[in-house]
Amino acid sequence: AQSVTQPDIHITVSEGASLELRCNYSYGATPYLFWYVQSPGQGLQLLLKYFSGDTLVQGIKGFEAEFKRSQSSFNLRKPSVHWSDAAEYFCAVGAQSSNQFYFGTGTSLTVIP
Amino acid sequence: NAGVTQTPKFQVLKTGQSMTLQCAQDMNHEYMSWYRQDPGMGLRLIHYSVGAGITDQGEVPNGYNVSRSTTEDFPLRLLSAAPSQTSVYFCASSGTTTDSVWAEAFFGQGTRLTVV
Numbered sequence: 450a451q452s453v454t455q456p457d458i459h460i461t462v463s464e465g466a467s468l469e470l471r472c473n474y475s476y477g478a479t480p481y482l483f484w485y486v487q488s489p490g491q492g493l494q495l496l497l498k499y500f501s502g503d504t505l506v507q508g509i510k511g512f513e514a515e516f517k518r519s520q521s522s523f524n525l526r527k528p529s530v531h532w533s534d535a536a537e538y539f540c541a542v543g544a545q546s547s548n549q550f551y552f553g554t555g556t557s558l559t560v561i562p
Numbered sequence: 563n564a565g566v567t568q569t570p571k572f573q574v575l576k577t578g579q580s581m582t583l584q585c586a587q588d589m590n591h592e593y594m595s596w597y598r599q600d601p602g603m604g605l606r607l608i609h610y611s612v613g614a615g616i617t618d619q620g621e622v623p624n625g626y627n628v629s630r631s632t633t634e635d636f637p638l639r640l641l642s643a644a645p646s647q648t649s650v651y652f653c654a655s656s657g658t659t660t661d662s663v664w665a666e667a668f669f670g671q672g673t674r675l676t677v678v
Binding site for chain 2: 453458483485491492493494495498539548549550551552553554555
């Protein structure tokens with residue numbers, strides 16, 4: 450069965466520090482992988498996606514993510530966090546075999562000055 | 563460009579009442595879906611549709627019905643509301659007749675539902 454694990458429920462970082470949010474997935478075939486961000490009271494916005502090719506993908510707002518097949522991971526990174534990055538982040542897998550998206554439980558990011 | 567529009571934004575229901583959450587998209591997307599978001603559980607898929615006239619169940623379909631009579635609209639019906647259905651509901655759409663359904667999912671702003 451497909452699943453997505455985000456092991457960190459909540460992360461606090463200082464403004465200007467680097468950030469890495471972890472995501473591990475379980476899926477039998479090559480997955481479609483996504484990172485979404487949700488600001489308070491808002492819907493989800495796509496940050497980046499991976500379908501194939503270069504395993505390091507660039508997204509909006511200075512985010513990037515690296516697909517590591519051997520580790521079944523798709524971790525999100527940002528070299529320098531801004532206060533406006535405080536939000537909830539969701540990793541998701543698109544399972545073509547079942548036409549369904551599977552979301553992780555999310556990581557809440559707090560940015561302190 | 564409105565994207566995905568959900569109504570209402572907030573709703574309070576009494577146990578046993580029924581209601582319909584509306585979702586409309588203007589991007590000619592084939593794929594539409596409904597999720598519920600609960601604390602600590604992420605988003606869970608309720609129902610989805612890969613095109614007009616086609617619907618299927620997701621992970622948590624019990625207590626909900628959907629229909630897809632047009633490409634644009636995908637309403638979610640709560641048949642007999644229960645306190646366990648208190649949640650935030652999101653509608654999403656993706657894909658067109660020429661693009662991959664997996665390109666990007668566009669989400670509505672959500673409906674916060676409380677069942678008392």
